[in-house]
Amino acid sequence: MSDTARLTHRRVLRIALPIVLSNATVPILGLVDTGVVGQIGEAAPIGAVGLGVVVLGTLYWVFGFLRMGTTGLAGQARGAGREGEVTAILVRALIIAGAAGLALIALQWALFRAAFLLAPATAEVESLAQGYMAIRIWSAPAAIALFGINGWLIALERTRAVLAIQLWMNGLNIALDLWFVLGLGWGVEGVALATFLAEWSGVAVGLWFCRDTFANPAWRDWPRIFDAARLRRMMAVNLDILVRSLALMAIMTSFLFVGARFGEVALAANHILMQFITTSAYILDGFAFAAEALVAQAVGAASLVRLRESIRLSAIWSGAGALLMSVFFALAGPAIIDLMAKVPEVQAAARIYLPWMVAVPVLSVASYLLDGIFIGATRSRDMRNMMILSALAYFAMVLALVPLLGNHGLWAALLVSFVARAATLGLRYPALERGVASGAL
Numbered sequence: 001m002s003d004t005a006r007l008t009h010r011r012v013l014r015i016a017l018p019i020v021l022s023n024a025t026v027p028i029l030g031l032v033d034t035g036v037v038g039q040i041g042e043a044a045p046i047g048a049v050g051l052g053v054v055v056l057g058t059l060y061w062v063f064g065f066l067r068m069g070t071t072g073l074a075g076q077a078r079g080a081g082r083e084g085e086v087t088a089i090l091v092r093a094l095i096i097a098g099a100a101g102l103a104l105i106a107l108q109w110a111l112f113r114a115a116f117l118l119a120p121a122t123a124e125v126e127s128l129a130q131g132y133m134a135i136r137i138w139s140a141p142a143a144i145a146l147f148g149i150n151g152w153l154i155a156l157e158r159t160r161a162v163l164a165i166q167l168w169m170n171g172l173n174i175a176l177d178l179w180f181v182l183g184l185g186w187g188v189e190g191v192a193l194a195t196f197l198a199e200w201s202g203v204a205v206g207l208w209f210c211r212d213t214f215a216n217p218a219w220r221d222w223p224r225i226f227d228a229a230r231l232r233r234m235m236a237v238n239l240d241i242l243v244r245s246l247a248l249m250a251i252m253t254s255f256l257f258v259g260a261r262f263g264e265v266a267l268a269a270n271h272i273l274m275q276f277i278t279t280s281a282y283i284l285d286g287f288a289f290a291a292e293a294l295v296a297q298a299v300g301a302a303s304l305v306r307l308r309e310s311i312r313l314s315a316i317w318s319g320a321g322a323l324l325m326s327v328f329f330a331l332a333g334p335a336i337i338d339l340m341a342k343v344p345e346v347q348a349a350a351r352i353y354l355p356w357m358v359a360v361p362v363l364s365v366a367s368y369l370l371d372g373i374f375i376g377a378t379r380s381r382d383m384r385n386m387m388i389l390s391a392l393a394y395f396a397m398v399l400a401l402v403p404l405l406g407n408h409g410l411w412a413a414l415l416v417s418f419v420a421r422a423a424t425l426g427l428r429y430p431a432l433e434r435g436v437a438s439g440a441l
Contacts, residue, residue, distance in 0.1 A: 007294065007309045011157075012317055015293055016286035018163035019154075023282035025170050036177045037191055045188050047121060048128030052192070055115040055129070056136055056143075061249075063100050063144045065241035066093055070151030071289075072378040073234060075296020078155060082300075084218035086156075088225045090210060092234060093148025095225075101141025108137045128188045135192035139199040146199070149206035157293050161209040168205050173198035240380030244387040251394050251417055255410065258398060262407050269349035270407070272340045276333070276357040280325055284365055287318040288372030295376030302439045315369055322365035330358045356411040363415050366422035374425060377432050386424035393420040 033053070037045045070093045077085040104111065112133055116126055146165070153161050173194050180190030213219060224230075259270040294310035337350045374383045394417035401409030 007306065007313060009313060009317070012287070012290045012294070012313045015154075015157050015159050015290035016317065018159040018286075019289045020283050020286035022159075022163040022166040023285060025166050026282075027278075028170060028174075032174045032177055033191055033195075036181045037188060039182060044122070044124045044128055047125045048132055048188050049191055051115075051121060051125060051129045052132035052136065052188075055112070056133055056140075059104060059111065060140070060143045061245075062242065063097070064147055064245060065238040066096060066144065067147040067151040067154075068241050068292075068375045069234060069238040069378070069380070070148050071155045071292045072296050072375050072380075073237065074152050074155035075293050075376055076300035076378065079297030079300025080302075083216065084221065084224065085230075087213045087216045087218040088221065088230070089234075090148065090152045090213060091219050091225050092231070093152065094145055096238075097145035097148050098141050100144050104140040105137055108134070132188050132192040135189060136196055139196045142199040142203040145203050146206060149203070149210065153206075153209060154289050155293055155296060158209065159289070161206075165202055165206050165209070169198045169202040172201055237378050237380045240384040241375075244380070244384045247384075247387040247391045251391055251414070254395070254398070255414055258402065258410055259407065262410075265343075265345045265349050266407050268341065268343070268346045269353060270410075272337060272346070272350050273353055273357055275340065276329055276336075277360055280322075280361045280364065281368070283321050283325060284318060284361070284368040287314055287321060288368045290314050290317075291369055291372035292376040295373050296378075299377050299436055302436060304433060304437055307433070307436055311369075311373060314372070318365050318369045322361040325361040326358050329354070329361070333357060353407065353411055356408075356415065359415060360418075364418040364422075366426070367418045370422055370425040370429070373429075374432070377436070379428070379432055379435075382425065382428045382432075386421060386428065389424050390417050390420040393417060 033049055037049050070089060074086050074089045077083075077089060112130060116129075120126075121129070150162050150165070153159065176194035176197060177191055180186045180194050184190065186193070218224060256270075260267050291310065291314035294314065295307060298304075298306035298310050333354045334351055337347055337354070341347050341350060371383065374380070394413050397413035397416045398410065401412050403409070405412065
């Protein structure tokens with residue numbers, strides 16, 4: 001069998017583990033940014049950086065579809081042996097990223113004003129945040145391009161390169177944070193400039209990892225790159241994923257808003273427990289990404305055997321990871337809560353809701369894995385529709401359970417959304433297999 005056809009446990013882990021490690025580095029940068037600006041000794045700079053990070057992170061997150069769509073399409077092209085199309089997909093992703101980034105730069109004033117209207121702050125914080133975002137927005141093309149580059153590298157199973165890009169960016173960002181803020185005294189602007197330089201350097205490193213594909217003349221085969229049918233398919237896939245992501249965002253945002261009704265202690269406890277969910281996502285995403293790459297190649301090759309084996313192997317490791325996390329949360333959860341919160345009332349409240357965190361990995365693992373499967377198969381319409389149904393199930397449970405159970409009802413509704421996502425996608429899986437068998441995908 002060829003290398004692309006050989007499926008083993010080692011291959012799944014080779015794809016998944018670098019993603020898990022890459023995800024694990026993400027919170028470190030946020031801690032350093034906050035810690036460095038905190039040395040200024042004033043509250044306003046901390047709030048300004050926090051606000052700026054949230055606003056720009058939300059704007060960039062909207063274009064996260066580029067990562068998922070690129071992985072599915074490039075993986076399928078690779079599985080079908082269409083190397084020219086693999087190259088063209090990367091170029092299309094970079095063009096879309098460049099256009100999107102330039103649009104954000106052009107619209108920055110209106111976007112920032114809208115953000116301050118939605119999340120008003122003191123005049124000092126808004127002024128500092130404006131300065132922070134006015135610098136960082138100029139790396140918008142780079143930040144969005146990284147979605148496409150990472151998606152393309154994942155499709156080719158080059159996740160070590162994804163890890164290397166993340167380590168380089170975070171390492172440079174941290175070093176520049178320390179130099180600009182603590183050494184040169186540039187304050188909030190220094191934090192922004194550090195991130196600006198790190199993001200553009202990250203794109204440079206990413207393109208270096210993609211250098212082999214630019215030896216293929218297909219990278220400048222403009223009739224292929226701008227082929228109307230291929231562009232329409234890419235845009236349709238990405239638009240579906242965007243709508244799906246907005247539905248997911250609606251769930252998570254409403255969770256925070258509803259939780260705020262239960263008072264400061266419950267809100268703080270929920271925030272701490274959300275870190276358990278974030279940790280679960282970081283780990284389960286690694287195996288979901290492995291499923292994306294392997295399923296995409298199986299679909300491109302129109303091989304049901306490879307599709308099923310890719311899913312079987314990914315499911316084994318996803319399930320094992322979920323069980324280990326549940327056990328870890330059960331045993332170490334109280335100590336983690338005490339480490340993150342020093343207020344006794346918050347510690348006590350978080351412990352009350354800790355059993356929900358123990359259940360999260362086991363009840364959510366299927367939703368992450370099926371997301372990976374459907375992304376790899378570019379069944380984006382199914383993903384969009386099933387996420388909308390899952391959101392409706394979540395909001396129905398909020399209305400039914402929160403009045404009866406309070407914060408417990410809110411957590412139950414969130415877990416229902418995970419189960420509903422898995423169940424509805426599972427119902428669509430036979431259609432996915434029929435599409436592979438018929439070559440219709």
